Amino acid sequence: xxxxxxxxxxxxxxxxxxxxxxxxxxxxxxxxxxxxxxxxxxxxxxxxxxxxxxxxxxxxxxxxxxxxxxxxxxxxxxxxxxxxxxxxxxxxxxxxxxxxxx
Numbered sequence: 001x002x003x004x005x006x007x008x009x010x011x012x013x014x015x016x017x018x019x020x021x022x023x024x025x026x027x028x029x030x031x032x033x034x035x036x037x038x039x040x041x042x043x044x045x046x047x048x049x050x051x052x053x054x055x056x057x058x059x060x061x062x063x064x065x066x067x068x069x070x071x072x073x074x075x076x077x078x079x080x081x082x083x084x085x086x087x088x089x090x091x092x093x094x095x096x097x098x099x100x101x102x
Contacts, residue, residue, distance in 0.1 A: 028078050028079070029076055029077060029078065030074050030075060030078070030079045030082050032075065034074070034079065034082070035070075035071050035074035035075050035082070036071060038070065038071070038074045038082050038085075038086060039067045039068075039071035039074060040067065041086055042067075042070040042085070042086065042089065043065050043066075043067045043070065045086070045089040045090070045093060046063055046064060046065045047065065048093055048097075049063060049089075049092075049093060052093070052096065052097045052100075054096045054097060055092070055093055055096035055097050062085070062088075062089070063089075
């Protein structure tokens with residue numbers, strides 16, 4: 001019986017934690033100037049990927065040339081998430097093209 005009481009109290013706390021994270025991230029969304037730079041870099045990274053045969057991937061939410069879409073997503077995201085996306089594209093490009101970043 002005591003196990004079921006613990007489960008009941010854990011579920012609402014986890015829901016509250018997720019809600020707090022979601023609400024907090026909106027307050028910490030990336031600023032427009034930061035997002036403009038991010039969007040320009042994301043499109044540049046996409047063009048590098050498409051022009052490098054060993055790196056080519058199909059367009060996706062991660063890899064695409066829509067600057068506006070990148071910008072609008074960034075405005076809703078925490079700066080850490082935005083930086084992660086950019087660094088992840090850099091990592092993927094470095095892995096498939098050893099001269100990337102030179």
